[in-house]
Amino acid sequence: MTRDPAVQGLDVYVVGGAVRDALLGLPAGDRDWVVVGATPQEMARRGFVPVGGDFPVFLHPVTKEEYALARTERKSGRGYKGFTFYTGADVSLEDDLRRRDLTVNAIARTPEGELVDPLNGAADVRARVLRHVGEAFAEDPVRILRLARFAARFADFRVAPETLELCRDMVRAGEADALVPERVWKELSRGLMAGRPSRMLEVLAQSGALERVMPELEGAQAVSADLDRAAGRNLPLPGRYALLCRLSGERAALGRRLRVPAECNDHARLLPVLLQGLAGSADAASRLALLEQTDALRKPDRFFELLDAAAVLGPVDEPAWRRRVQAVRGVDAGAIARACAGDTARIKQAVREARLERLAAL
Incomplete structure (x- = not known):
């Protein structure tokens, strides 16, 4: 038995993701433990x-x-x-x-390393199959999202046909309609940060859940390849979310409904502006307009993150834009204001002319 005095004499097991990942040869992450036969008081x-x-x-x-104390659960309401x-x-x-949800997540290990696997999860790990544990899977709609997210993380795993069909039954029964925005965003954001985000969209679309939980993303699978390239470039979440929403005319509505963080919403709003501006930035005036529309002078880091997202879709001359941002931000607006003796109209025009001159010189 373990010599840890806190758990000496307790019946404890490592469960879930830590066991699964160890079987896959992946780096060890956080361990979750189950305690059998104990009470909260103990x-x-x-x-x-x-x-x-x-x-x-x-x-x-x-x-x-x-x-966590070992537990069972009984359906007592919706969602x-x-x-x-x-x-x-x-x-x-x-x-x-x-x-538990999937057999690959329903494997336990004793402190001595012995597997306890009553649901044959280790066999599904070897076969690279994501399979639901039992019919109770249908009682929790979050499991559809988790399944899609695991498909994005473990790209070489396939979803068992019977599991996908069960997800379809859940959607038809209206279970997906009971999902709350916070849980949808939590699983969506984690799936976007996985190695193959396209598989998350694929599973959600095949189950019918995509149009129920994110109807604003009609045609989202058209950006699947973009998201996978973004993952390959290690783009942060705001850039990936902006690419996900790129073809949607309802990105603002989606952001409000899922209570998406402001940074992600800003990237989603500004990426189309940037893409349109890049296509028409042939002279100093249009380049300055783009920098102003994207607030690049006040938030240059965000502008460069947007450029990284745009580069997923095609070549972007980022060094040139860095020089332009640096040049325009180098204009001393304070000195110009003093020279204009506080005349607001003259100050604004003079600052603009100085910035245009800097851009033209480049």
């Missing part, structure tokens, strides 16, 4: 700090890793919050694993 006596909301989850007093959890000491490890 965990508190051992120094564990309770942090769970709907069900008992505790932080280890030293490592701060999460330890992903419509569950009643039971964490009695009689809940077995197998009971806990059966309520």
Whole structure:
């Protein structure tokens, strides 16, 4: 048994992603633990700090890793919050694993390294298959999003046909309509940051969920290749989200409905402006107009991030634009204001002429 005094005598197992990733030979990430046969009172006596909301989850007093009591769940309402959890000491490890989403996420490992795999998840890891654990999968619509996100992360895994059909049944039953914006955005953003974001869109479209949870993204699969190239270039989330929304005329509505962070919304709004401006920036006046429209003089870093996103779609002379931004920002507006003796109209015109002169000189 483990010599960790906090868990000495407890029946504990590493579960979920840490076990799956170890089987795939991937770097070790955060470990989640399940405790079988214990009570919240016993965990508190051992120094564990309770942090769970709907069900008992505790932080280890030293490592701060999460330890959850083994639990089962019963559908009690609609959507992903419509569950009643039971964490009695009689809940077995197998009971806990059966309520998980995919077989590859329903594998446990003892502290000594022995696998506990009642649902044959290790075989699905070897076969590269994403398969639902059981019919209870249909009770939580978030699992459709998670399935799509895992497909984007593990690009060499296929979705089991019966799992995809179950997702279609869930969409037809209206379960996807119960998803709340925060959960949609959480899974969407994580999928966009995966290695193959196109597979997330593919699974969502095949299940019918895409048009239900993000109807503003009609034709989103047309940008799938763009998103995969963005992933290959390690673009940050705002640039990837802007590319996702590039062909949508409803990007503002999508941002409001999913409560998308302001930085991502700004990139989505400005990328079409940038693309149009790049196509017509043949002279100093049009280049200055583009810099002003994208607020590049006040937020140059964001402008260069937008250029990186634009470069996914075609060649962009970023060094030239860096010189232009530097030149225009080098105009001393304060000195011009003093020379114009506070005449606002003259100041504005003089600053503009100085900036145009700098651009023309380049």
